[in-house]
Amino acid sequence: MEKYFDCAATTPMTEAALGAFTKAAREFYGNTSSVHDVGTKAHSLLEHSRETLAGLLGVEASGLFFTSGGTESNWLGMEAMMSAGGGNHLILSAAEHSSIRRVVEKKEREGWSVTRVPLTDGGMVDLKSLEEAITAETVVVSVQLVNSDIGTIQPLNEIHSLCKRHNLLLHSDFVQAFGKIDVREAASFVDSFSLSAHKIGGPKGVGALYIRPSLSFEPIFPSVTHESGVRPGTVNTPGVASFIVAADSTLREDGILDLKTTFLKQLREDFEVVGDVRHQSVPIVGLLVKGVPGQWMVLEGSRHGYAFSTGSACQSGMDGTLPTLDAMGMTEEDSEVFIRISFHPSHTKEDVIHLADCLNQVVVDYSGEKVEMAGR
Numbered sequence: 001m002e003k004y005f006d007c008a009a010t011t012p013m014t015e016a017a018l019g020a021f022t023k024a025a026r027e028f029y030g031n032t033s034s035v036h037d038v039g040t041k042a043h044s045l046l047e048h049s050r051e052t053l054a055g056l057l058g059v060e061a062s063g064l065f066f067t068s069g070g071t072e073s074n075w076l077g078m079e080a081m082m083s084a085g086g087g088n089h090l091i092l093s094a095a096e097h098s099s100i101r102r103v104v105e106k107k108e109r110e111g112w113s114v115t116r117v118p119l120t121d122g123g124m125v126d127l128k129s130l131e132e133a134i135t136a137e138t139v140v141v142s143v144q145l146v147n148s149d150i151g152t153i154q155p156l157n158e159i160h161s162l163c164k165r166h167n168l169l170l171h172s173d174f175v176q177a178f179g180k181i182d183v184r185e186a187a188s189f190v191d192s193f194s195l196s197a198h199k200i201g202g203p204k205g206v207g208a209l210y211i212r213p214s215l216s217f218e219p220i221f222p223s224v225t226h227e228s229g230v231r232p233g234t235v236n237t238p239g240v241a242s243f244i245v246a247a248d249s250t251l252r253e254d255g256i257l258d259l260k261t262t263f264l265k266q267l268r269e270d271f272e273v274v275g276d277v278r279h280q281s282v283p284i285v286g287l288l289v290k291g292v293p294g295q296w297m298v299l300e301g302s303r304h305g306y307a308f309s310t311g312s313a314c315q316s317g318m319d320g321t322l323p324t325l326d327a328m329g330m331t332e333e334d335s336e337v338f339i340r341i342s343f344h345p346s347h348t349k350e351d352v353i354h355l356a357d358c359l360n361q362v363v364v365d366y367s368g369e370k371v372e373m374a375g376r
């Protein structure tokens with residue numbers, strides 16, 4: 001684990017989550033819709049999980065639906081929001097995760113008009129552009145709580161005030177926020193949000209969508225019975241139980257903050273942090289590496305036993321630019337030299353110093369410079 005620094009892409013399951021998964025798979029294997037005892041036992045575990053998650057988030061359990069993860073939750077959430085309003089215009093930040101961008105592109109093909117709002121130099125949604133984009137036809141605004149590439153925490157409070165003033169619905173992608181920052185306040189005012197289990201030590205292929213229960217919307221799957229008609233398919237009860245166990249033991253940001261500070265101090269001047277550090281979620285840091293391609297850094301890092309990335313896993317490799325940097329008005333050249341490091345509470349001070357030394361060495365080797373590395 002000590003050499004894995006790509007926790008924004010996915011995390012290893014915690015022992016407790018693994019234990020919960022096996023126990024639930026063995027003992028609560030029934031279909032939650034079956035009326036016999038085996039089914040009702042699984043159903044009770046599912047509803048207990050829903051109540052527990054609702055308690056952690058401070059929301060009503062009846063608004064929570066279990067899904068296959070963040071991607072599906074974003075898709076279903078956005079479709080629900082669009083069906084709940086009366087117009088045909090939507091606004092999103094240009095740095096949204098691909099799962100939001102794809103559903104929006106589909107809506108655009110179906111005739112919706114769309115405004116993509118840029119980020120400021122600091123990586124925050126440009127509120128002035130957002131307000132200017134609002135029209136009489138605007139139905140929904142979608143802004144992620146934490147950016148997956150550079151970790152900036154978006155000002156959802158202000159965005160919510162704007163939405164309230166203009167009577168708009170607000171969807172937010174909480175995938176990189178949940179378990180890392182306190183999301184309860186934002187959960188209390190957004191109309192829908194998405195969660196994913198595998199970013200916080202839970203299993204892959206499990207997530208949740210919240211839709212404010214007072215909202216009237218049209219589920220996209222007709223005549224569905226599971227998950228109150230919002231999401232079809234037999235519910236993954238072991239996955240859900242395991243997700244809730246992982247969610248119950250959230251990350252310790254304080255420890256990670258020390259690690260991140262140590263790591264950044266150890267880096268050479270060739271590395272530049274992207275975004276406003278005062279508004280960043282601690283576990284993620286995006287860096288520009290002067291003169292060295294990000295892909296090279298990742299490959300060389302991997303050769304030395306370190307796993308990190310050139311940005312959000314779902315976007316890397318699609319085209320030259322990273323949407324987050326693009327949204328900040330940065331160039332294709334900047335995207336080419338971008339890397340993302342994401343930390344885990346199990347990392348130690350030694351781990352992050354060695355990682356920084358490794359990154360420094362890769363830069364030195366690339367430029368042919370001969371420098372004695374500290375800490376090696």
Ligand SMILES: Cc1ncc(COP(=O)(O)O)c(C=O)c1O
Pocket residue numbers: 008009068069070071072074097099144146147148173175176195196197198205206207312313314
């Ligand atoms: C911000 C954000 N939203 C959504 C997702 C998709 O989540 P999942 O992998 O559970 O579908 C990710 C995962 O990369 C993400 O970082």
